[in-house]
Amino acid sequence: MPSQEPEIKNHIRQLRFEHGEMTQDQLAKQAGVTRHTIMALEAGKYFPSLLLAFRIARVFRAPVEQVFEYHATELNL
Amino acid sequence: MSNSEKWAWWTLGVVVMTIAAYAAFLAFRRHGPAIISVFALLALTALPTSSRRHFQGRTFDEREREIANKALRAGFSAFWLAFIGLILAIGFIKGWDTALTVPVWTLGEVVWWAAILVLGVQAMTTIVLYRGGSHA
Numbered sequence: 001m002p003s004q005e006p007e008i009k010n011h012i013r014q015l016r017f018e019h020g021e022m023t024q025d026q027l028a029k030q031a032g033v034t035r036h037t038i039m040a041l042e043a044g045k046y047f048p049s050l051l052l053a054f055r056i057a058r059v060f061r062a063p064v065e066q067v068f069e070y071h072a073t074e075l076n077l
Numbered sequence: 078m079s080n081s082e083k084w085a086w087w088t089l090g091v092v093v094m095t096i097a098a099y100a101a102f103l104a105f106r107r108h109g110p111a112i113i114s115v116f117a118l119l120a121l122t123a124l125p126t127s128s129r130r131h132f133q134g135r136t137f138d139e140r141e142r143e144i145a146n147k148a149l150r151a152g153f154s155a156f157w158l159a160f161i162g163l164i165l166a167i168g169f170i171k172g173w174d175t176a177l178t179v180p181v182w183t184l185g186e187v188v189w190w191a192a193i194l195v196l197g198v199q200a201m202t203t204i205v206l207y208r209g210g211s212h213a
Contacts, residue, residue: 033138036079036207045209046140 009069013042015060030059081141085148085203091121092197110182116189122196144206152199159194 016022024038031038032055040046041056048056048068057064078086095118102115137145171177 034079034141037138037140040140049139052139 007071008047009044009071010041010067011069012038012056012067015062015067019060027056027059031055079141079207081137081145081203082207085200085207087124088122088196088200089204091119092193092200094121095119095193110180113182113185113189116186116192119189119192119196144203147206148199148202151202152195152197155198156191156195159191 012027016024016027024035024042028035028038031052033052037046041048053064053068057067060067095115098115098118099112102112106112167177
């Protein structure tokens with residue numbers, strides 16, 4: 001049975017709070033997307049493009065792998 | 078609720094209202110060329126549900142674009158299925174060599190129903206993808 005967990009996890013919510021309790025709206029404006037997209041990302045309902053992943057990482061001044069985490073499954077390395 | 082979702086709900090509302098008006102028209106009058114006037118209601122889909130973004134010159138972000146593309150593909154896929162189904166049904170029921178004589182307004186009505194199908198499926202897909210998530 002394939003895992004039901006999303007393969008890509010992110011720490012956006014945690015990083016927002018570590019960066020002066022940044023709001024979703026502030027992050028969205030800095031990353032150039034809508035607040036709804038940030039909400040979907042945090043809820044694990046959307047996987048961003050590489051470009052957006054880098055943009056978000058840049059907002060937090062962190063490497064992309066600190067923001068996004070890839071979990072390989074048995075079926076999908 | 079994002080502007081795309083507002084558009085989807087608005088469009089779905091207009092589609093349902095048009096179908097209801099069509100049914101009401103059929104109940105009170107015979108099926109004829111005048112029924113095409115009901116489809117003028119579809120012009121309401123052109124009204125923007127929120128013009129603020131339009132005037133601010135903001136564009137869709139990547140998720141909104143992806144959902145819009147998937148919804149459009151779903152709408153046209155439904156159209157193709159219906160089109161192929163209709164052609165096959167006519168062919169098998171009437172016979173492949175039969176010549177059909179239909180009034181011009183019937184052709185117009187078919188085109189309007191195709192528009193309703195595309196818009197309806199597009200709007201519903203948009204709503205479902207915003208609710209359920211859209212994984213790339």
